[in-house]
Amino acid sequence: xxxxxxxxxxxxxxxxxxxxxxxxxxxxxxxxxxxxxxxxxxxxxxxxxxxxxxxxxxxxxxxxxxxxxxxxxxxxxxxxxxxxxxxxxxxxxxxxxxxxxxxxxxxxxxxxxxxxxxxxxxxxxxxxxxxxxxxxxxxxxxxxxxxxxxxxxxxxxxxxxxxxxxxxxxxxxxxxxxxxxxxxxxxxxxxxxxxxxxxxxxxxxxxxxxxxxxxxxxxxxxxxxxxxxxxxxxxxxxxxxxxxxxxxxxxxxxxxxxxx
Numbered sequence: 059x060x061x062x063x064x065x066x067x068x069x070x071x072x073x074x075x076x077x078x079x080x081x082x083x084x085x086x087x088x089x090x091x092x093x094x095x096x097x098x099x100x101x102x103x104x105x106x107x108x109x110x111x112x113x114x115x116x117x118x119x120x121x122x123x124x125x126x127x128x129x130x131x132x133x134x135x136x137x138x139x140x141x142x143x144x145x146x147x148x149x150x151x152x153x154x155x156x157x158x159x160x161x162x163x164x165x166x167x168x169x170x171x172x173x174x175x176x177x178x179x180x181x182x183x184x185x186x187x188x189x190x191x192x193x194x195x196x197x198x199x200x201x202x203x204x205x206x207x208x209x210x211x212x213x214x215x216x217x218x219x220x221x222x223x224x225x226x227x228x229x230x231x232x233x234x235x236x237x238x239x240x241x242x243x244x245x246x247x248x249x250x251x252x253x254x255x256x257x258x259x260x261x262x263x264x265x266x267x268x269x270x271x272x273x274x275x276x277x278x279x280x281x282x283x284x285x286x287x288x289x290x291x292x293x294x295x296x297x298x299x300x301x302x303x304x305x306x307x308x309x310x311x312x313x314x315x316x317x318x
Contacts, residue, residue, distance in 0.1 A: 059098060062317060063256070063263050065105035065126060065249055065275070066308075068116050070268035071285055072104070074303050084119050087306035092120060094318035103252065105130075105245045107231075107271045109208070110139060111171050126249055128208065129229065129242030129271065133252055140255070142170055144206040145228070145240065153224050153240065154202040157212055160221075165194075165211035166202070174211065175200055184213045185237060210240035231271065246275040264317075266308065267292065283311045 066072050073082040095102050103124035106113050110127040117123060123137040131143040144150070150166075157164050163181030165174045165188075174192040176182060177200045182189070188211070215236055219225050229243035246265075253260055265272070265279040268288035276282040276295050284296035285307050293299050300311035312318045 059317075061099055061101065061258075061262060063101040063103070063249075063253065063258050064095060064317075065103050065245070065263065065265045065279075066122075067265075067267035067269065067272050068104060068106045068108065068113070070287055070303060071266050072120055072303075072308070073116065082116065082119065085303065085306065087309040088303070089120070091309040091312045091318060092122065095312060098318055100317065101256065101258070105249060105265065105267075105275065107241065107243065107245070109167070109170065110134065110142060124252070126245055126252060128248075130244040130246065130248035130274075131208070131242040133248055133255070135252070135255065139170070141251070142208075143242075144208050145210070145242070147206070149224060149228055150207040150210060150240075151203040153222065153228065154207070154210060156222055156224070157214075158202075163213040166200075166205070166207045167209045168205050168207065170208075181211060181213055185211070208241075212238050212240070214238050243271055244274050245272070246278040249275060249279070266311070268303070 072088060073084050076083045092102055102122055103126060104122050105126040107129040108127060110132045113125055113127050125134040127134060133141040154164055163184050165176050165181045168175055172192050173195055176196050177198055179196055182194045213236055228240050230238055230240045232238050249263060261280050263279050264281045265275045266283045267276060268285040270289060272292060276292055282296045284293045284299045286300060286302035298311060301307040
């Protein structure tokens with residue numbers, strides 16, 4: 059059997075939300091599929107938009123120590139963080155400077171951890187909910203031009219985005235009507251760097267996903283598997299649509315293609 063290189067999204071693909079505990083859980087059939095893939099000599103990795111530090115709890119759940127994290131900007135092999143790239147320094151600095159000039163609340167991550175930095179408390183006051191899992195740090199000496207910035211959080215509506223043309227050149231996601239997160243969103247770029255390190259053939263890459271942030275790797279990967287619970291646009295471009303994650307979707311696809 060020819061060796062394949064599998065890259066799995068997390069939420070809605072590898073894991074489901076437990077309706078009782080509201081914590082991520084991994085179906086037993088998924089555990090079985092991953093175990094059999096590795097036993098057959100395939101390479102198995104996570105590919106997530108989550109920051110490296112946020113993805114580590116899932117690593118323990120699924121027993122996978124290879125990861126593409128931070129939307130493609132982070133690489134972990136055999137449990138070791140190999141690379142973690144920041145946002146484009148010039149663009150990040152220019153955007154933050156423009157936002158600050160206009161009096162908008164801005165938060166930035168500067169390290170591989172849960173610390174969120176601000177020059178003032180505007181963002182923190184407008185978005186107290188993030189403090190439940192992020193440590194808010196106000197530092198009025200913060201100089202955006204001198205920092206490696208990994209993510210930018212800003213209070214801004216969709217209509218107000220038009221005032222900042224540079225946003226069109228930077229990957230970003232909107233999780234709330236009044237909140238925008240500028241973060242890496244090209245998982246496949248991380249996958250290609252992993253394959254280069256491993257000396258693997260890109261034609262042997264297989265990706266699994268369910269959401270909008272999987273679109274880039276589905277458009278570029280030679281084989282893409284959409285979960286049955288995936289968004290419709292992802293299903294339309296997938297090589298194959300499997301069953302939902304709650305109905306043994308990963309196991310079904312792997313058996314269907316003869317990978318296990």
